[in-house]
Amino acid sequence: MRFLSEIDSPKDLRQLRVEDLQEVADEVRQFILDTTSRVGGHTGASLGAVELAVAMHYVFDTPKDRLVWDVGHQAYAHKILTGRRDQLHTIKQYGGLSGFLRRDESEYDTFGAGHASTSLSAALGMAVARDKIKDDFHVCALIGDSSLAGGMAMEAINQAGHLKSRLIVLLNDNEMSIAPAVGGLARYLNRIKGAQSYQHLKDEIGDTLESVPHFGERLRKAAKTVKDAIAAAVLPGALVNELGFRYIGYVDGHNVEMLVNALEEAKKIDDGPVIVHALTTKGKGFPNPEKNYYAYHATGPFDIKTGLSPKSSKVSTKTYTQIFGETMCELMAADDKIVALTAAMPDGTGMDLVLGKFPERAFDVGIAEQHAVTFCAGMACEGLKPVAAIYSTFLQRALDQIIHDVCLQNLNVTFAMDRAGIVGADGPTHHGLLDIAYLRGYPNIILMSPKDEAELRDMMLTSIEHPGAAAIRYPRGSGFGVDISQKPQVLEIGKSEILRDADGEAAIIALGSMVNPAMEAAKNLAKDGIEATVVNARFIKPLDAELILALAQTKRFIITVEEAYLAGGFGSAILELLEENNLLDKVKVVRMGVPDRIITHGDPKLLLAKYGLDADGIYQKVKETIEVLEERRAGRKQLKIA
Numbered sequence: 001m002r003f004l005s006e007i008d009s010p011k012d013l014r015q016l017r018v019e020d021l022q023e024v025a026d027e028v029r030q031f032i033l034d035t036t037s038r039v040g041g042h043t044g045a046s047l048g049a050v051e052l053a054v055a056m057h058y059v060f061d062t063p064k065d066r067l068v069w070d071v072g073h074q075a076y077a078h079k080i081l082t083g084r085r086d087q088l089h090t091i092k093q094y095g096g097l098s099g100f101l102r103r104d105e106s107e108y109d110t111f112g113a114g115h116a117s118t119s120l121s122a123a124l125g126m127a128v129a130r131d132k133i134k135d136d137f138h139v140c141a142l143i144g145d146s147s148l149a150g151g152m153a154m155e156a157i158n159q160a161g162h163l164k165s166r167l168i169v170l171l172n173d174n175e176m177s178i179a180p181a182v183g184g185l186a187r188y189l190n191r192i193k194g195a196q197s198y199q200h201l202k203d204e205i206g207d208t209l210e211s212v213p214h215f216g217e218r219l220r221k222a223a224k225t226v227k228d229a230i231a232a233a234v235l236p237g238a239l240v241n242e243l244g245f246r247y248i249g250y251v252d253g254h255n256v257e258m259l260v261n262a263l264e265e266a267k268k269i270d271d272g273p274v275i276v277h278a279l280t281t282k283g284k285g286f287p288n289p290e291k292n293y294y295a296y297h298a299t300g301p302f303d304i305k306t307g308l309s310p311k312s313s314k315v316s317t318k319t320y321t322q323i324f325g326e327t328m329c330e331l332m333a334a335d336d337k338i339v340a341l342t343a344a345m346p347d348g349t350g351m352d353l354v355l356g357k358f359p360e361r362a363f364d365v366g367i368a369e370q371h372a373v374t375f376c377a378g379m380a381c382e383g384l385k386p387v388a389a390i391y392s393t394f395l396q397r398a399l400d401q402i403i404h405d406v407c408l409q410n411l412n413v414t415f416a417m418d419r420a421g422i423v424g425a426d427g428p429t430h431h432g433l434l435d436i437a438y439l440r441g442y443p444n445i446i447l448m449s450p451k452d453e454a455e456l457r458d459m460m461l462t463s464i465e466h467p468g469a470a471a472i473r474y475p476r477g478s479g480f481g482v483d484i485s486q487k488p489q490v491l492e493i494g495k496s497e498i499l500r501d502a503d504g505e506a507a508i509i510a511l512g513s514m515v516n517p518a519m520e521a522a523k524n525l526a527k528d529g530i531e532a533t534v535v536n537a538r539f540i541k542p543l544d545a546e547l548i549l550a551l552a553q554t555k556r557f558i559i560t561v562e563e564a565y566l567a568g569g570f571g572s573a574i575l576e577l578l579e580e581n582n583l584l585d586k587v588k589v590v591r592m593g594v595p596d597r598i599i600t601h602g603d604p605k606l607l608l609a610k611y612g613l614d615a616d617g618i619y620q621k622v623k624e625t626i627e628v629l630e631e632r633r634a635g636r637k638q639l640k641i642a
């Protein structure tokens with residue numbers, strides 16, 4: 001590596017000649033490939049943004065000038081150029097670099113990211129603050145074409161044009177979200193690209209006017225006006241003019257010199273926001289990208305020559321996501337009122353299968369979770385039965401829509417919350433740990449979580465048949481390979497399942513992913529002579545009050561276990577129920593779950609173990625609780641003797 005090994009910060013990059021930058025970009029690309037082929041990561045997304053990162057750090061005086069990345073999954077080149085090259089191999093691993101951006105990871109990460117469409121709002125905030133404190137740095141936001149269509153980005157555009165703040169937006173247009181980009185904005189951007197004549201015409205007019213001797217400066221100003229007029233005439237739509245943005249483009253996003261020129265031009269615009277429109281290819285440089293769809297976005301480790309991932313020798317069981325997709329197809333075939341929806345995650349949610357089989361009744365609305373929910377509410381008003389499959393973490397975006405548009409009006413919408421719990425490598429922005437807390441506090445919704453994939457199928461039918469709102473939380477990854485040949489059954493709402501009925505003093509009430517570890521813990525406890533009842537809760541709301549109250553009267557302690565934040569969670573709901581029934585002095589309740597802190601990225605098994613959320617952790621907690629109660633009992637006895 002001629003250049004890269006000498007680049008420890010963007011300052012080193014800025015010492016180079018502009019002619020050398022393409023070679024730097026090639027080296028960065030190779031470095032990303034070498035690293036992610038070993039450890040995996042957002043390979044395709046980052047390969048597509050290599051030249052953008054090089055050009056931005058060359059043109060802008062970072063970190064004084066602020067670069068704001070959207071999502072941050074495409075920022076590996078940025079990490080490499082900002083002193084993190086030698087740690088890139090630790091990306092997404094416990095204790096290693098984050099897969100996204102974090103303010104506490106580097107001074108160059110000006111704004112944390114992970115969820116989409118935030119960069120323009122944050123960048124506009126920084127630009128406005130800069131003007132207020134009378135500083136003069138540049139702010140440049142990088143955003144993908146699909147994230148640009150997200151509601152927040154649109155709202156930021158609306159305000160930026162109005163404020164006329166000095167702000168640069170670099171649009172990374174690869175016509176892809178994770179799947180192909182969808183929607184009207186994607187069509188609009190294509191129309192701009194179709195208007196090739198604009199760029200040529202603009203350059204020609206500019207060159208001609210500016211080349212007239214003696215009149216250079218005056219004519220340059222005139223030329224600018226003429227160019228703007230042409231932009232208005234040729235560019236379709238309202239973004240450039242009506243919304244108050246200047247437009248530079250489009251530019252080849254893999255040609256560093258062109259990008260440098262375009263960004264230098266953008267820097268000169270001091271009277272309002274400007275969009276630099278760069279065309280890029282997702283997965284640029286990936287070996288045989290057509291053989292590996294995920295090369296366009298994220299990969300596990302792969303063979304650097306063929307691009308193929310190593311074959312696993314394990315016979316893998318189906319994931320919850322796959323079972324969800326297949327069951328949707330089954331249910332939709334039987335009931336033509338069911339409609340399905342994903343918000344830009346067709347593969348991640350299993351909706352790709354549904355979109356393929358039922359194109360008339362399945363929708364990909366793009367990165368638009370808020371719209372997705374209210375769109376479902378509208379369909380439910382007309383008697384359809386919408387099922388929205390949205391990751392638990394992304395559904396956070398749409399809380400008000402769930403409350404105001406769905407629950408308040410008691411509409412039949414099902415929320416299939418994939419990736420509920422600790423997701424692992426993607427870390428704090430992606431863990432689905434809050435859904436119980438954010439959904440539990442409002443009427444007119446039922447909440448459940450399956451112990452395995454067969455129960456997921458039952459819960460899907462139960463939700464769809466339930467006339468109001470319902471949400472199902474289920475984890476990332478494989479199920480248990482249980483028999484799913486039985487047709488889905490409607491479950492009795494608010495009824496849990498006793499899996500192990502024991503005479504002992506302990507009851508473990510486990511939720512969803514924690515049911516299996518609870519059963520394993522109970523078996524191990526039995527070996528020590530401790531008999532614990534194990535309940536598969538199934539429902540978080542409504543709770544199985546009858547059973548829980550009965551347990552409170554017969555057991556010495558109840559342990560609740562959930563893969564979610566404890567605050568406002570499932571265990572809290574049980575505490576509330578017992579408090580309302582004056583039973584808290586009869587039974588000790590110990591809640592197991594995720595404590596009130598940011599959960600880092602890393603292997604989910606390791607993270608779950610750290611918080612005691614596995615068979616061993618539950619086993620230990622039961623033993624500890626018995627010890628505490630014994631000590632208390634002994635203490636009381638001593639008091640009596642005294």
Ligand SMILES: Cc1ncc(C[n+]2csc(CCOP(=O)(O)OP(=O)(O)O)c2C)c(N)n1
Nearest residue numbers: 114115116144145146147176177178344394
């Ligand atoms: C609110 C939200 N919804 C969904 C996602 C999942 N997601 C991550 S990247 C991505 C695609 C982004 O596409 P684009 O903005 O065009 O950037 P590209 O990946 O093409 O560089 C999606 C849907 C997310 N991060 N945040």
